[in-house]
Amino acid sequence: DVKVTQSSRYLVKRTGEKVFLECVQDMDHENMFWYRQDPGLGLRLIYFSYDVKMKEKGDIPEGYSVSREKKERFSLILESASTNQTSMYLCASSPRAGTVNYGYTFGSGTRLTVV
Amino acid sequence: AQKVTQAQTEISVVEKEDVTLDCVYETRDTTYYLFWYKQPPSGELVFLIRRNSFDEQNEISGRYSWNFQKSTSSFNFTITASQVVDSAVYFCAPSYLSGNTPLVFGKGTRLSVIA
Numbered sequence: 001d002v003k004v005t006q007s008s009r010y011l012v013k014r015t016g017e018k019v020f021l022e023c024v025q026d027m028d029h030e031n032m033f034w035y036r037q038d039p040g041l042g043l044r045l046i047y048f049s050y051d052v053k054m055k056e057k058g059d060i061p062e063g064y065s066v067s068r069e070k071k072e073r074f075s076l077i078l079e080s081a082s083t084n085q086t087s088m089y090l091c092a093s094s095p096r097a098g099t100v101n102y103g104y105t106f107g108s109g110t111r112l113t114v115v
Numbered sequence: 116a117q118k119v120t121q122a123q124t125e126i127s128v129v130e131k132e133d134v135t136l137d138c139v140y141e142t143r144d145t146t147y148y149l150f151w152y153k154q155p156p157s158g159e160l161v162f163l164i165r166r167n168s169f170d171e172q173n174e175i176s177g178r179y180s181w182n183f184q185k186s187t188s189s190f191n192f193t194i195t196a197s198q199v200v201d202s203a204v205y206f207c208a209p210s211y212l213s214g215n216t217p218l219v220f221g222k223g224t225r226l227s228v229i230a
Binding site for chain 2: 033035040041042043044045048058088090092097102103104105106107108109
């Protein structure tokens with residue numbers, strides 16, 4: 001079965017800590033995405049990547065960075081966590097657009113609380 | 116930025132009622148994809164349907180049906196004979212430029228089906 005795995009379901013971190021959120025997919029997908037989800041705001045795109053070592057800013061990249069050293073892994077980094085980064089973080093992957101099975105597969109999310 | 120609007124924030128229905136979730140999107144593209152996702156209380160987004168902009172056939176899948184109208188930029192979703200298990204947040208999401216841009220999510224519609 002197709003899978004996107006996020007390393008932690010729940011995470012509590014302190015203000016100022018460097019935080020790594022890991023996402024791994026086993027579908028050989030080219031594209032990977034990080035969204036955050038907040039009540040009343042829906043899903044907002046943080047960063048995405050269309051290939052290894054490539055990254056593109058989404059709508060709300062401030063305070064975040066990403067790393068994609070291998071095709072299957074896309075890491076989201078909070079350089080210095082702040083309370084306004086408390087949120088649900090969702091990772092997704094997809095094959096290239098236009099392919100027969102094009103669509104996003106999501107991980108189950110990481111609920112991050114920054115205290 | 117191109118937008119998608121789900122005007123209904125929350126809907127509550129009694130079991131066995133039919134319910135329609137609205138989605139209106141903005142685009143200048145001629146080729147794009149449209150998706151619906153379901154997010155049950157467990158949190159993981161589940162793919163429901165993908166349509167491309169060339170295919171305006173309405174679609175029925177069991178109790179689910181979709182009405183795509185390119186002329187009004189709408190892609191509405193109807194659940195017939197709703198069940199308690201349909202309770203979830205539903206997201207509409209277009210992907211523009213033939214799918215070569217990330218999904219843009221609406222803010223979601225929270226559906227509660229009461230027994």
